[in-house]
Each structure stands twice: as C-alpha cells, then as structure tokens.
Amino acid sequence: MMNMKDIMETVQMIEEEHLDIRTITMGISLLSCCDPDIDRSCEKVYQKITAYAKDLVQVGEQIEAEYGIPIINKRIAVTPIAMLVAASGGDPVKYALTLDRAAKAVGVNFIGGYSALVHKGFAAGDRELMESIPQALAQTEFVCSSVNIGSTKTGINMDAVGVMGKTVCEAARLTADRDCIGAAKLVVFCNAPEDNPFMAGAFHGPGEPECVINVGVSGPGVVRAAVAKCPDGNLTDVADIIKKTAFKITRMGQLVGSEASRRLGVPFGIVDLSLAPTPAVGDSVAHILEAMGLEQCGCYGTTAALALLNDAVKKGGVMASSHVGGLSGAFIPVSEDAGMIAAARTGCLKLEKLEAMTAVCSVGLDMIVCPGDTPAEVIAAIIADEAAIGMVNSKTTAVRIIPAIGKKEGEELSFGGLLGSGPVMPVNQVSPAKFIRRGGRIPAPLQSLKN
Amino acid sequence: MRAIITVVGQDQVGILAAVSQVCAAHHANVIEVTQSVLQEMFVMVMLVNIDHLSGGIQGLSDSMNQLGEQKNLKIHVMHEDIFLSMHRI
Numbered sequence: 445m446m447n448m449k450d451i452m453e454t455v456q457m458i459e460e461e462h463l464d465i466r467t468i469t470m471g472i473s474l475l476s477c478c479d480p481d482i483d484r485s486c487e488k489v490y491q492k493i494t495a496y497a498k499d500l501v502q503v504g505e506q507i508e509a510e511y512g513i514p515i516i517n518k519r520i521a522v523t524p525i526a527m528l529v530a531a532s533g534g535d536p537v538k539y540a541l542t543l544d545r546a547a548k549a550v551g552v553n554f555i556g557g558y559s560a561l562v563h564k565g566f567a568a569g570d571r572e573l574m575e576s577i578p579q580a581l582a583q584t585e586f587v588c589s590s591v592n593i594g595s596t597k598t599g600i601n602m603d604a605v606g607v608m609g610k611t612v613c614e615a616a617r618l619t620a621d622r623d624c625i626g627a628a629k630l631v632v633f634c635n636a637p638e639d640n641p642f643m644a645g646a647f648h649g650p651g652e653p654e655c656v657i658n659v660g661v662s663g664p665g666v667v668r669a670a671v672a673k674c675p676d677g678n679l680t681d682v683a684d685i686i687k688k689t690a691f692k693i694t695r696m697g698q699l700v701g702s703e704a705s706r707r708l709g710v711p712f713g714i715v716d717l718s719l720a721p722t723p724a725v726g727d728s729v730a731h732i733l734e735a736m737g738l739e740q741c742g743c744y745g746t747t748a749a750l751a752l753l754n755d756a757v758k759k760g761g762v763m764a765s766s767h768v769g770g771l772s773g774a775f776i777p778v779s780e781d782a783g784m785i786a787a788a789r790t791g792c793l794k795l796e797k798l799e800a801m802t803a804v805c806s807v808g809l810d811m812i813v814c815p816g817d818t819p820a821e822v823i824a825a826i827i828a829d830e831a832a833i834g835m836v837n838s839k840t841t842a843v844r845i846i847p848a849i850g851k852k853e854g855e856e857l858s859f860g861g862l863l864g865s866g867p868v869m870p871v872n873q874v875s876p877a878k879f880i881r882r883g884g885r886i887p888a889p890l891q892s893l894k895n
Numbered sequence: 896m897r898a899i900i901t902v903v904g905q906d907q908v909g910i911l912a913a914v915s916q917v918c919a920a921h922h923a924n925v926i927e928v929t930q931s932v933l934q935e936m937f938v939m940v941m942l943v944n945i946d947h948l949s950g951g952i953q954g955l956s957d958s959m960n961q962l963g964e965q966k967n968l969k970i971h972v973m974h975e976d977i978f979l980s981m982h983r984i
Binding site for chain 2: 446448451454455458459511512513696699
C-alpha cells in the first residue's frame with residue numbers, strides 16, 4: 445500500500461485546506477445553430493445545449509462521490525453569441541433568455557458565452573450584443589458575459605472600450621436592487637483565452653472543437669498551508685514548495701478531467717491551473733502572500749511575491765497535465781478572497797497596487813467594487829489601462845469592476861456565495877473623458893526591442 | 896477498483912471492528928490495514944476492494960459518515976486513483 449503520510453496529506457488537503465475541483469466546464473460550439481430566423485436559432489441553441497450537457501451535472505456528482513473529491517461547479521461555455529446574432533439579427537436578449545433556460549434545464553450554475561470578440565473591430569452582431577449586455581444580465585440568472593477588446597497582435601479597440609465603460613455602468617444600474625450583480629457577471633478582456641473554464645469570462649472560442657471538457661482546479665488553502673510549514677526557508681525554498689504543491693493539485697485535476705471526459709464521451713480539453721480563492725476562511729490567495737512574509741497584502745513586496753507565486757504554480761502544474769490552458773495562475777478577485785477583502789477594508793490594498801499586481805498575475809482587476817457615481821469614461825479608462833498591460837506583456841488581462849449604485853467609499857456590496865462581498869474602493873475620478881472619446885485603435889505593440 | 900478508507904480520532908475500543916463491520920455489510924473486501932496510535936490519537940488507513948459493493952461507493956461512504964458521527968471519528972472513503980495520481984508519477 446502507499447505510505448500513510450501521503451494518504452493523510454491528501455485527506456488533510458481536502459478536509460482542512462479546501463482542496464477541490466473548482467469547475468468542470470463543458471464547451472459547446474453553437475456555430476451549427478446559426479439561422480436567419482432568431483426564434484429558430486434560439487430553439488436550436490436550446491436543443492443542442494440540453495442534448496450535449498444533459499448528463500454533465502450527474503456525471504460530475506458521480507465522480508465527486510466515487511473519488512471523494514469535491515467538485516464545486518458544473519458549468520457550460522458556448523460560442524460567442526455575437527456570431528449567432530450576426531446570422532440571425534433580432535434582439536440578442538432572446539439568446540440570453542434561451543441560455544438561461546438551458547442552464548436551468550441541465551442544472552448548471554453558470555453559462556458563459558454571451559460574448560463578442562471585437563479586438564480589431566465590430567462585425568455584424570457585435571455592437572448589438574454589447575449594447576444588449578445590461579438587459580441580458582438583468583433578465584437572466586445564470587448567464588455570464590464577456591467581451592474581448594484588445595490583443596497583443598491587434599492592439600486595443602478603443603471604440604469598444606468606450607462602449608464597455610457605459611455597458612458596465614448600465615449593467616450595475618439595471619441590477620441595483622440586487623447589489624449590482626449584473627456587473628459582477630461581465631468581464632472585459634484583453635488577450636482572452638478561448639478555453640477558459642472559469643466564470644464569468646468563459647466562452648467556447650471559434651477555434652475550439654464541437655464539444656470539449658475543461659477543468660479548473662483550485663487550492664489556495666493547500667498552497668498557503670504548505671508555505672506556512674516553511675517559516676524560515678528562503679524564497680527559492682518557497683518557490684520549490686509551491687511547485688510541488690501545484691503539481692499534486694493539478695494531477696488531481698487531470699484525473700477528474702479525463703474521467704469526466706471518458707464518462708461523457710466528450711474530448712478532454714485542458715486543465716486550468718489556477719489558484720482561485722473563495723471567501724471561505726483559509727482559501728485566500730492574499731493569505732499565501734502573507735504566509736510568505738508580508739504583513740498584509742497590498743504592502744510593498746506584494747507584486748514580487750505574487751510574481752513568484754504565479755510562476756511557481758505554472759511550473760509545478762505544467763508537468764502534471766497533458767494539456768494546460770485557460771488562465772492558469774493566481775487569481776486576485778478582491779470580493780472573493782477573505783485576505784483581499786480585509787486588506788481593502790484597512791486601505792492597505794489600493795486600486796493602483798492591484799493594477800501593478802495584474803502585470804504579474806494570471807488575470808486582472810477582478811471583482812472590484814467602486815463608487816456608484818464613477819463616470820463611464822473613468823471605467824473605460826480603467827479598462828484601457830488594464831488592456832494595455834495585457835497587450836504589451838502578451839498576457840491575458842481583464843476587468844470585472846462593479847459600480848455600487850447609490851453607495852460611496854466605506855460602504856459594501858454583498859453578492860453572496862462564491863462571489864463574496866467587497867468594500868467600495870476609492871477610484872481616482874480625474875477625467876480621462878477626452879482621451880476615451882477619441883476612439884479609434886491603439887496600434888499593436890512592437891514585439892522586438894523589448895526593454 | 897480499490898478505495899482507501901481513512902479514520903482519524905480519539906482512540907477507543909472497537910474502531911477497527913466497527914469499520915470492518917460496515918465494510919462487510921457493503922461487500923467491501925479489506926485488503927490491507929495500517930494503523931497507529933499517537934498520544935491517544937488513532938489513525939487508520941484501510942485499503943479495500945470495491946468491485947462488488949452492494950450499494951455503490953456512495954452507500955459505503957454514507958454509512959462510514961454515519962459511523963463517524965456516532966463514534967466521533969473522521970472517516971473518509973476515497974478512490975485509490977486520487978492518491979496514485981497525486982503521489983506517484
């Protein structure tokens with residue numbers, strides 16, 4: 445038999461350190477559902493999703509019971525709906541309602557793909573979809589939306605950035621009675637990955653196969669516990685510990701992913717090696733950084749500690765999985781991370797520091813609550829800055845910011861569940877309006893002469 | 896298929912007997928048992944064959960949870976593959 449220490453280590457990871465499979469996400473291509481009649485198109489979408497994903501939740505639960513490993517979410521990602529709107533025309537919200545109905549029917553807790561890819565410009569359907577996002581998110585429960593407005597190869601579509609500034613504000617306004625939840629389900633990307641299993645930014649890219657299973661692993665608590673066991677080691681030792689832990693976590697993700705793919709008869713796509721925090725105590729990325737020796741997340745040293753963590757997670761995970769993809773790295777969603785919430789409340793963690801952190805983490809400004817009267821141009825400029833970091837550094841960056849309608853600094857929004865709660869963070873309100881109104885495109889950056 | 900059952904808790908009379916009884920009731924064949932008692936803390940790891948379970952692994956797991964609650968023990972039933980994939984290359 446295997447050695448007892450290894451066995452007890454795994455049990456402790458699950459029992460006390462919140463190790464889990466964060467999500468099994470089925471990607472489904474909806475390109476075959478394109479139809480010039482929007483109602484027929486919606487019907488095809490519903491039929492296809494409910495046929496392909498009918499066993500997804502059940503199989504997830506079976507694996508969970510058999511292997512004794514918690515699988516927190518079962519989700520679906522679909523082809524960016526703007527592509528279907530291009531063929532059908534009509535009111536895109538009909539697709540959102542269809543996706544919501546399909547999600548309910550198969551029992552998943554989120555469905556992503558109410559999306560548009562506009563990094564180089566708008567095609568038919570794109571603008572209509574982007575403008576319909578606030579309504580779509582207000583009228584549905586499970587639908588998540590994302591828009592890719594820039595990439596390293598194409599530059600940044602500043603017209604789209606301007607539209608998204610307004611869209612984020614409107615999404616929050618239309619759901620003001622529900623803690624502005626609309627904006628919490630909307631992500632604005634630069635360099636969006638096409639196989640990301642994590643919400644709210646998951647969609648099934650046009651280069652993906654017909655149907656695929658992607659798995660997102662998690663485990664900030666496990667990494668924190670491992671780092672805490674090395675109080676006196678130097679940072680080389682710390683990086684080494686994180687790599688070893690990430691390897692073990694990812695091996696489990698690979699096992700669950702391949703088993704789910706076998707049982708569902710769907711090809712296995714990728715494992716996303718992300719440290720995704722939850723508001724639960726002990727499941728925080730900020731606490732890993734603090735275990736490395738920072739007094740509180742947000743102080744100087746945070747960016748360096750996060751860079752080490754992000755890189756070590758990838759290095760450890762890559763060998764453990766046959767295909768790695770998605771966002772892969774450390775997430776820093778403020779409202780979903782107990783340590784980040786605490787640091788934002790004390791004022792140690794500020795928006796400017798978070799922006800610096802996004803240059804070295806796996807995503808971007810995530811789940812940040814800002815004052816409700818923040819102008820759309822300021823939100824757009826935050827998106828532009830974040831996209832510029834992603835574009836220049838050839839990495840994915842994203843913005844998920846929630847204007848807390850009717851609230852000011854010091855107050856809080858509470859979304860409940862995995863989305864957590866967050867204090868309203870101060871935002872520099874000096875106007876970038878003229879810059880944003882110029883529109884056009886920021887050209888793609890030079891890929892040589894890197895300094 | 897094989898599963899690993901781990902039992903952790905305050906040492907007391909009859910833990911091994913009670914766990915084995917639940918295994919027998921579910922037709923789980925015990926292959927190997929390792930146990931130790933450290934400062935009154937009882938730790939046991941049991942390897943069982945689960946090919947002929949009467950109520951599936953979920954049934955076995957539910958019964959073990961019940962037993963754990965009765966005797967104030969933490970009992971986990973997990974598929975062997977989880978441990979193999981995490982700790983062996």
